[in-house]
Amino acid sequence: TQLLEQSPQFLSIQEGENLTVYCNSSSVFSSLQWYRQEPGEGPVLLVTVVTGGEVKKLKRLTFQFGDARKDSSLHITAAQPGDTGLYLCAGDRSGGGADGLTFGKGTHLIIQP
Amino acid sequence: EAQVTQNPRYLITVTGKKLTVTCSQNMNHEYMSWYRQDPGLGLRQIYYSMNVEVTDKGDVPEGYKVSRKEKRNFPLILESPSPNQTSLYFCASSRLGGPGGYTFGSGTRLTVV
Numbered sequence: 001t002q003l004l005e006q007s008p009q010f011l012s013i014q015e016g017e018n019l020t021v022y023c024n025s026s027s028v029f030s031s032l033q034w035y036r037q038e039p040g041e042g043p044v045l046l047v048t049v050v051t052g053g054e055v056k057k058l059k060r061l062t063f064q065f066g067d068a069r070k071d072s073s074l075h076i077t078a079a080q081p082g083d084t085g086l087y088l089c090a091g092d093r094s095g096g097g098a099d100g101l102t103f104g105k106g107t108h109l110i111i112q113p
Numbered sequence: 114e115a116q117v118t119q120n121p122r123y124l125i126t127v128t129g130k131k132l133t134v135t136c137s138q139n140m141n142h143e144y145m146s147w148y149r150q151d152p153g154l155g156l157r158q159i160y161y162s163m164n165v166e167v168t169d170k171g172d173v174p175e176g177y178k179v180s181r182k183e184k185r186n187f188p189l190i191l192e193s194p195s196p197n198q199t200s201l202y203f204c205a206s207s208r209l210g211g212p213g214g215y216t217f218g219s220g221t222r223l224t225v226v
Contacts, residue, residue, distance in 0.1 A: 033214045033215075035214070035215075035217075040219075040220070041219055041220065042117075042203050042205075042217030042218050042219050042220050043156075043203075043215075043217050044217070045214035045215065045216070048213065048214050088155075088156070090156075090214075090215075100146055100158045100161050100171060101158075101215065103148075103155050103156040103157075104155065105153070105154070105155035106155060
């Protein structure tokens, strides 16, 4: 089983601060996705990164795929209380989704006003 | 609205009483999958299906059954539920053949007493 390790597991910071969440593996993935999950709801896709070294931006969120396609990071600038949630990274094992996604255990993020 | 619909949202049942959790998607996705989410263990795949009449085991299939008789529906069946199947269950769907992400349902919280 290919594992995805996320760090930190828990993070509580003040509104306006910056933060980075990491997703690491010893395996290569054809693509990597980031999801955000709020209590009582299913995960919602934020972004998919496909190419090694790729950087994608979604407003204050910046996602990067490692050059070797084994790791990824999520950076949030000027965090807001609305960013609070569980952030999950997921790796596509086979390309095209046929074998399903391997999920990390997630980072619980709390942004305090 | 593109969505994955799961029912019921909450279910409390007794050990051994057969139950079915329904899942339906309106996006004409080929791929559908069931996950369970447990504290400390993250999201783990139970079963998946790449198309009608094609199903396969995920990482934790014991005690579960699925069927895919129509493209839009992918029910999860627990023939004889046990307390260790108490969990939060998610159905997800996606296109095949591209790096697109999953669309998740809102979840079913199952308690087996």
